[in-house]
Amino acid sequence: MEVESPFKEIIEEIQELGGDAVKYCYQCGKCDTVCPWNKVTDFSMRRVIREATFGLSEIELEDVWRCTTCGKCPQKCPRDVKQIDNVVALRRMATGYGVSNALLKPVRIASASLAADGNPLVVDREKRADWADGYNVKKFEEGMEILYFPGCYPSYDARLKKVAQATANILNKAGVEFGILGTEENCCGESIRKTGNEEVFKRLARDNIKTFIENGVKRILVSSPHCYHTFKNEYPEFMANFEIVHITEYLLELINEGRLKISKELAKKITYHDPCYLGRHNNIFDQPREVLNKIPGLELMEMEESREESLCCGMGGGRVWIDTKMEERFSNLRVEDAARLGAEILVTACPYCIIALEDSRLGLGYEETMEVKDITEVIQEVI
Ligand code: SF4
Numbered sequence: 001m002e003v004e005s006p007f008k009e010i011i012e013e014i015q016e017l018g019g020d021a022v023k024y025c026y027q028c029g030k031c032d033t034v035c036p037w038n039k040v041t042d043f044s045m046r047r048v049i050r051e052a053t054f055g056l057s058e059i060e061l062e063d064v065w066r067c068t069t070c071g072k073c074p075q076k077c078p079r080d081v082k083q084i085d086n087v088v089a090l091r092r093m094a095t096g097y098g099v100s101n102a103l104l105k106p107v108r109i110a111s112a113s114l115a116a117d118g119n120p121l122v123v124d125r126e127k128r129a130d131w132a133d134g135y136n137v138k139k140f141e142e143g144m145e146i147l148y149f150p151g152c153y154p155s156y157d158a159r160l161k162k163v164a165q166a167t168a169n170i171l172n173k174a175g176v177e178f179g180i181l182g183t184e185e186n187c188c189g190e191s192i193r194k195t196g197n198e199e200v201f202k203r204l205a206r207d208n209i210k211t212f213i214e215n216g217v218k219r220i221l222v223s224s225p226h227c228y229h230t231f232k233n234e235y236p237e238f239m240a241n242f243e244i245v246h247i248t249e250y251l252l253e254l255i256n257e258g259r260l261k262i263s264k265e266l267a268k269k270i271t272y273h274d275p276c277y278l279g280r281h282n283n284i285f286d287q288p289r290e291v292l293n294k295i296p297g298l299e300l301m302e303m304e305e306s307r308e309e310s311l312c313c314g315m316g317g318g319r320v321w322i323d324t325k326m327e328e329r330f331s332n333l334r335v336e337d338a339a340r341l342g343a344e345i346l347v348t349a350c351p352y353c354i355i356a357l358e359d360s361r362l363g364l365g366y367e368e369t370m371e372v373k374d375i376t377e378v379i380q381e382v383i
């Protein structure tokens with residue numbers, strides 16, 4: 001006789017929303033041994049999976065919202081349980097039921113802003129291209145070499161506008177014929193999707209794809225590994241395939257083709273932080289290192305947790321919008337890792353990582369001894 005679970009409907013809903021693989025979990029706990037949360041607090045992905053298996057998930061509590069989708073535990077799981085798909089399934093369920101609490105208030109604000117203005121920052125769409133004023137940046141036209149898609153934070157955030165501007169300077173110096181879409185650009189939708197909001201993600205994705213096609217876009221350059229990931233791996237769900245290039249790949253291409261010349265020395269000790277969505281999720285580990293190693297005088301040092309083992313900055317999976325207690329920020333640990341090495345510059349290649357690492361650098365009192373820079377800001381100095 002089949003024993004019916006009292007929570008069968010919930011189990012089925014989790015499965016339908018993408019959490020089907022939880023049934024393979026045999027509770028070995030390997031996920032918990034690598035999860036960065038366990039460096040700062042008590043959190044168990046094994047427990048989240050267990051509860052989902054029995055339909056007992058508490059979708060309004062923080063545990064379901066902690067996972068930054070860093071990708072560390074899926075690479076260790078012996079049963080291919082697809083932990084990220086499971087938490088996203090639980091978050092889809094929460095979004096469907098309209099779960100609302102103080103923790104999720106900023107996610108709701110971001111979601112409303114995305115729907116209204118195409119960005120999560122509650123800023124007017126009309127201001128999206130303001131960062132480019134005075135940087136010799138044209139509107140994209142069919143036939144140009146590449147579309148530059150800076151994404152939301154480099155378009156609007158005061159610190160990250162410098163990354164978009166450094167990118168424009170580099171592209172101009174290399175003689176690249178590029179353009180932007182400006183006010184026609186929408187958020188890529190990667191992070192809102194990880195919070196379980198499929199409706200807003202699909203609307204953003206469809207709008208972007210329509211705009212790319214109407215403008216004759218073929219090759220897209222991005223600053224953010226999150227844009228990279230969703231354009232490359234998720235937009236094909238809409239039968240849309242564009243060539244996506246991350247700036248770390250493009251810098252190497254431009255240098256190797258002789259279009260971008262490194263002409264100055266930079267005698268600094270630096271270390272490179274692998275963003276989860278560039279490294280673990282998309283296997284781009286070597287290109288940024290190759291680019292940095294081309295700079296004369298520069299000493300590139302590796303942190304203990306690097307490449308596939310890189311420590312998450314804490315901002316993925318929609319956590320960029322959720323407040324994390326100061327003592328629970330992974331980025332604090334990362335800044336301390338870099339400081340222990342004696343790094344003068346902590347370099348990375350992701351807007352989310354920069355937000356987190358800058359915050360920790362200042363919070364921990366390293367403003368005089370260490371800088372946090374995007375790779376474009378470093379290259380801009382030596383060309
Ligand atoms: S590593 Fe995989 S099988 Fe082991 S407890 Fe975690 S999810 Fe389950």
Ligand code: SF4
Nearest residue numbers: 035067068070071073
């Ligand atoms: S994906 Fe990363 S943050 Fe999420 S549970 Fe796994 S190790 Fe932890």
